[in-house]
Amino acid sequence: MPSMNFYKxxxxxxxxxxxxxxxxxxxxxxxxxxxxxxxxxxxxTLRTNYVDPVSGQVVATR
Numbered sequence: 556m557p558s559m560n561f562y563k564x565x566x567x568x569x570x571x572x573x574x575x576x577x578x579x580x581x582x583x584x585x586x587x588x589x590x591x592x593x594x595x596x597x598x599x600t601l602r603t604n605y606v607d608p609v610s611g612q613v614v615a616t617r
Contacts, residue, residue: 559587588613 563571588595590611596603601615
């Protein structure tokens with residue numbers, strides 16, 4: 556989450572609260588995943604909407 560934490564204050568994204576997927580994903584529909592978490596696309600049967608070519612972060616939806 557380092558890059559997300561960088562942009563949160565920069566763009567005043569005060570509504571953004573990181574979620575620990577270990578606590579469960581019921582009700583969640585959008586995900587921003589870093590490299591180490593991209594396996595969750597397959598595990599949670601997500602649809603990849605965007606992959607950043609520089610950071611490797613993935614935006615995915617249910």
